[in-house]
Amino acid sequence: MVPETHWPYTPSATRYEGVAYRPCGKSGIRLPTISLGLWQNFGGVDSLENARQMLRQAFDLGINHFDLANNYGPPYGSAESTFGQLFQQDLKPFRDELFISSKAGYDMWPGPYGDGGSRKYLIASIDQSLKRTGLEYFDLFYSHRFDPETPLEETMGALDFIVRSGRALYVGISSYSPEQTREAASILRDRGTPCLIHQPRYSLFDRRPEEGLLDTLEAEGIGSIVFSPLAQGLLTNKYLQGVPEGSRAARPEQVHLRPKDVTESRVRQIQRLNALAEQRGQSLAQMALAWVLRRPCVTSALIGASRPEQIAECVRSLDSSPFTESELRSIDEILSSE
Ligand code: NDP
Numbered sequence: 001m002v003p004e005t006h007w008p009y010t011p012s013a014t015r016y017e018g019v020a021y022r023p024c025g026k027s028g029i030r031l032p033t034i035s036l037g038l039w040q041n042f043g044g045v046d047s048l049e050n051a052r053q054m055l056r057q058a059f060d061l062g063i064n065h066f067d068l069a070n071n072y073g074p075p076y077g078s079a080e081s082t083f084g085q086l087f088q089q090d091l092k093p094f095r096d097e098l099f100i101s102s103k104a105g106y107d108m109w110p111g112p113y114g115d116g117g118s119r120k121y122l123i124a125s126i127d128q129s130l131k132r133t134g135l136e137y138f139d140l141f142y143s144h145r146f147d148p149e150t151p152l153e154e155t156m157g158a159l160d161f162i163v164r165s166g167r168a169l170y171v172g173i174s175s176y177s178p179e180q181t182r183e184a185a186s187i188l189r190d191r192g193t194p195c196l197i198h199q200p201r202y203s204l205f206d207r208r209p210e211e212g213l214l215d216t217l218e219a220e221g222i223g224s225i226v227f228s229p230l231a232q233g234l235l236t237n238k239y240l241q242g243v244p245e246g247s248r249a250a251r252p253e254q255v256h257l258r259p260k261d262v263t264e265s266r267v268r269q270i271q272r273l274n275a276l277a278e279q280r281g282q283s284l285a286q287m288a289l290a291w292v293l294r295r296p297c298v299t300s301a302l303i304g305a306s307r308p309e310q311i312a313e314c315v316r317s318l319d320s321s322p323f324t325e326s327e328l329r330s331i332d333e334i335l336s337s338e
Contacts, residue, residue: 009056009089009090009091011056011059011060011094012060012061015059015060015061015062016062017062018060018061018062018063018315019032019033019034019061019062019063019315019318020032020033020318021033022223022296022299022300023223023299024196024197024223024299024300025196025197025217025220025221025222025223025224025299026221027170027194027196027221027223029099029170029196029223031065031099031223031225031299031300032062032063032064032065032300033293033299033300033301033318034063034289034300034301034303034311034314034315034317034318035063035065035066035067035225035300035301035302035303036054036055036058036063036065036066036067036302036303036304036305036311037066037067037068037227037302037303037304038066038067038068038072038079038082038083038304039067039069039072039079039304040072040248040304040306041054041304041305041306042054042072042078042079042082042083043072043073043074043075043078043079043082044073044074044075044078044081044082045073045074045075045078046082048082048085048086050306050307050308051082051086052086052089052090053308054305054307054308054311055083055086055090055091056090056308057308057309057311057312058311059091059094059098061311061312061315062315063311063315064097064098064099065098065099065100065101065225065300066083066098066099066100066101067101067199067225067227067302068080068083068100068101068102068103068129068133069102069103069104069106069142069144070102070103070104070108070125070128070129071106071107071108074253076108076109077108077128077132080102080129080132080133081132081133083100083133084132084133084134084135087133087134087135088134098139099139099140100133100135100138100139100140101138101139101140101141101142101172102126102129102133102138102140102141102142103141103142103143103144103174104121104122104125104126104129104141104142104143104144105117105142105143105144105145105147105174106144106145108121108125116147116149116150117143117145117146117147117149117150117152117154117155117158118147118150118154118155118158119154119155119157119158119161122143122155122158122159122162123158123161123162123167126138126141126162126167126168127167130167137166137167137168137169138167138168138169139168139169139170140168140169140170140171140172140196140197141159141162141167141168141170141171141172142171142172142173142174142199143155143156143158143159143171143172143173143174143176143184144174144175145174145175145176146173146175146176146177146180152180152183152184152187153187155184156184156187156188156191157187157191159171159188159193160188160191160192160193163193164193170196170197171188171193171195171196172195172196172197172198172199173195173198173199174198174199174200174227175199175200175201176198177213178212178213178215178216181195181198181213181216181217181220181222182216182220185220185222194221195220195222196222196223197222197223197224197225197299198213198217198222198223198224198225199224199225199226199227199302200213200224200226200227201226201227201228202224202226202227202229202292202298203226203228203229203230203231203235203288203292204231204235204273204288204291204292204331204335205231205234205235205335206228206231207335209224209226214295214297214298217297218297223297223299223300224297224298224299224300225298225299225300225301225302226292226298226300226301226302227302228302228304229288229289229292229301229302229303230285230288230289230303230304230314231288232248232249232256232257232304233247233248233249233257234249234257234261234262234266234270235270235273235284235285235288236283236284236285236288237274237283237284237285239262239266239267239270240267240270240271240274241267242262242267243259243262248306249261249262265337265338268337269334269335269337270284272334272337273287273288273331273334276327276330276331276334280320280321280327281320282316282317282320283313285310285313285314285317286313286314286316286317286320287317287320288317289301289303289314289317289318290317290318290320290323291323291331293317293318294322294323301314
């Protein structure tokens with residue numbers, strides 16, 4: 001039961017002065033330059049009150065885009081349930097100010113219809129996600145990954161149906177290669193449901209989207225929202241001396257960031273990047289976000305957080321000055337060093 005003192009939530013009157021909003025490709029939608037993802041720290045095992053404070057902090061700062069997926073938790077589905085509960089209690093009056101996404105594509109339930117890109121899976125999954133969140137529709141629904149075992153026509157046909165049936169307003173794709181993206185975009189265009197956005201992983205420590213994907217998105221008029229722009233927290237000041245207690249890498253249940261990923265050479269790079277950020281008068285997290293957002297085709301940086309203050313710090317990255325050529329060269333040199 002939520003303490004009564006937490007109601008009613010009145011968002012900050014100045015919330016639209018916090019972040020900037022960029023056009024999402026060639027669409028009418030603008031997204032905040034910083035968005036909040038609920039992959040971690042919003043599960044059934046996490047504190048509901050902390051989750052509430054993070055959502056409130058985000059919305060108070062103008063972050064009106066929240067990103068979910070069917071299997072965020074743990075357990076699977078519980079981040080959507082948490083969001084649904086907090087939406088009902090805090091955010092429901094502001095539904096039309098919010099842009100809420102979910103996805104299906106990875107492992108969700110047992111058997112042949114709970115994973116991949118089939119029409120059966122995607123439609124059943126969004127119906128479950130709508131129930132868990134209590135939303136009438138999602139603003140955006142993604143194919144979470146390219147499934148080599150399902151014809152792309154079928155996956156894109158399911159996305160088109162999801163829009164036409166009123167379950168979502170827009171559709172997107174995540175982690176598709178440039179070629180898969182072009183093909184998906186063409187199928188969706190032919191069906192009259194354009195691909196709004198692509199969600200790739202992009203950060204100082206993962207520059208693969210620079211190898212053709214960002215150019216493809218620009219050419220196709222598709223927006224991009226880049227996930228893990230802080231490399232799951234590595235690009236912050238918390239790993240300067242290795243793995244600290246309580247950090248994501250230190251949590252035993254983590255499979256996506258482990259202490260062995262925090263190598264000595266990684267820590268040296270983090271320390272050098274941190275020194276450069278200090279010279280620029282900002283934190284490493286702020287510099288890492290400013291760096292992904294330096295490309296105009298990046299619509300939004302999709303961060304995660306474990307505490308409300310982290311969100312506030314990330315939003316302050318937007319005050320930063322543009323990178324000089326010499327700073328960009330120093331960054332390239334640090335990233336290529338061992
Ligand atoms: P980030 O790279 O932003 O990492 C977030 C983590 O960094 C936080 O949990 C926190 O870690 C740390 N952090 C954040 N801000 C600060 C700060 N100011 N100071 C210090 N530490 C900070 O993103 P995520 O990896 O969490 O991914 C973000 C979102 O991207 C997900 O929620 C999800 O929506 C989406 N995503 C999509 C995927 C896809 O396949 N499409 C895959 C993965 C993510 P700590 O817990 O240590 O405090």
